[in-house]
Amino acid sequence: DQGLPVLKTTGFGNSVNITLGLPFIRTSVDHGTAYDMAGKKEVNENSLLEASSLASKLANNT
Template identity: 65%
Template sequence: MYHDQGLIPLKLTGFNQAVNITLGLPFVRTSPGHGTAYDIAGKNKANPESLIQAIKIALQCTRNQRKA
């Protein structure tokens, strides 16, 4: 299975809250669960929710690493 196939149900049910988490790195890496959306850049149409969720999850992961 490709990662794009695994993201389909997440994008269908919670597009604005989907977050990618990259595992196996020596640091925390998260990203919004969507592309760059250049077509709406500068048009005041973008929803920042997925970016906000990615930042929140990165902070959670960092806190959990410190506890371990």
């Protein structure tokens, strides 16, 4: 948790959250739900694409 502010400052939108220790691969975007931005065409999908790409790469390496 202590590294999150630095990560979000330097790589926001291109970072991925990974949950370790589960019996399955779990990645998620680097931001919260962003309900305040829903329907306003203000969102950036890069983090979603990065999370999906990383999950795919991890799945292919297991």
